[in-house]
Amino acid sequence: MIEIKKLVKSFKKNKILKELDLSIKKGEKIALIGSNGAGKTTLIRCILGEYTYDGEVSIDKKHPRHHRTDVLKNIGFVPQLPPPLKMPVGSLIEFSAKISQTKESHIIKIAKDLGLDVLPIKKQPFFKLSGGQKQKLLIAIALGRDCPILIMDEPAANLDPQARAVLFKILAQKPQDTIMLISSHRLDEVASLVNRVIELDQGIIILDDMVSDNVDMAQKLLCTLTFNKKTDSFAKNLIDWNLKKSQDGITFKGEIAGADRLKFLSLVSRYASSLKEIQLTEK
Amino acid sequence: MKQLIQTCLLDINESIRAKWFLVYSLVFGGLMVMLFAFGLTESRVTGFTGLSRLLITYIQLSMAIMPIFVLISTVRSLAGDKEAGVFEYLLSLPVSLSAWFWGKMIGRFFTVFIPVFVAMLPVIIIGGISGYDIPWKIFFFYTSFLISLSWCFLGLSMLISTLAKSVDVAQGFAFFLWLLLLLLLDLIFLGLIMQQTSMPNTVITIALLNPLQVFRTASMMLFDSQLVLIGPAAFLILDTFGNTMYLIWAIVYPFILGTISAVIGYITFKRGDLL
8 A cells, every 4th residue: 555665865965765665555553663863754754745755655556746635635644743833723623624524523522532622622722732632632633534544653652541542442443454654762652553563774674574463452451560668759650550559558450551561561660679469461 | 725725714823823913913003003193194294295194104114014024924934834843744634735835825915914904994994084085096006016015025935935944044035135125225225326327227127126116116106206205216217117007017016026936936845845
């Protein structure tokens, strides 16, 4: 569905993408990882037709610049940094819905599922929302369009664990043949969402691997942690993950999203020496 | 067409919430209030009285203020939006580049033209109620000149915004352009050239190509002014072209200049990186 051949993008003499070849089939969920300057955002912008380039990029056999509207009708995009739009939230939703020929109510419903009630903030300028609210709204606009391709740049970065769990659930409900391209600095943020990992470094693909995709994104894990002593900083982190502290202050219980398991375990690993018991049970 | 209208409405929506629009509207509204308050309708200077006197002062001031406001505010917001990631997001939506570019330009046109125009309306209404003779011919032509001049500077701003890579460069270039056109006004540089050398054709060409000069000469003509206010180049032009031809030129030329600049801007925008 997405074919990239010998893609080169340079800014003056600085070559950002170096003869990149990539083929993405329907149903592939890809983690696009790499450090800053690896070329992730540039690659996304070439796919979206926002940059000119040498080489070939085609989406469903269409050129993203020559058939711009046809191509972009099929792509839902969530940027890494929310744009500083002055327009009210209601106007942004209205504009996006009309341009993308979708229903405003659909976007508003997804926003609500993500924990963002649009009605009270409809007249508020977009740039005055909190980081999490902006992210939720942009995700809702992208997902509300029912596109066969989703491109998301660090989509879960500003979301709280509950909103992340809902996002994973919504992504899980997308048709099986939906393409997802999720860009992130860290694999653990998105590992459970994908079945393929592509790592970029200085404009070339250094890793392209299929990964196990038997994780149910909508699944929940029951989690119990017991520590051998009270650790305030970790307790705060666990409460942020919506885990409840017991009377003794050393046991925490709650639910986490199945797709968040790697991210959660990497947090727990930082306090491994204080950990007495851990239990994760699929619900 | 639907996309163009949506983009146009989006730009109007964004503009009326921006600080520049508030300042811009206050400047022109305040200007009219001040002119009224200081009794310019009653004064008699170089042959102008009543509302004509007020309008001519407003014209002179708007000629100085409007172009720089249009240039700076447009390049700042367009180049700024590009830098801040607004384009990255909005251009990821399925909107065609032509609808985006021209929708933005038309939307911006309304936001720069309407405050200047609306500021004149109460004066005409109050003037009419108070029993002044309303100079309708002047009002009609002046409105046409304003439309043409704001479109012209908007086109130039769109071109600068697409060519410049950053807000600073765009702003610097816009300011330089305004200064250059101001310098080439009849009473400043052109007058000097006329006095020191004898190149009337060159001087007339420069004067005819400078949209500020064209606007100024044509608007002064409307008041049947004494030619001392116009300057030597304008005097020669009027002598050569005649009033009617010059009025047509003053409406058509800035509009064409703005359109050509915008078309070049659009082609550059379409062919290059959008961000």
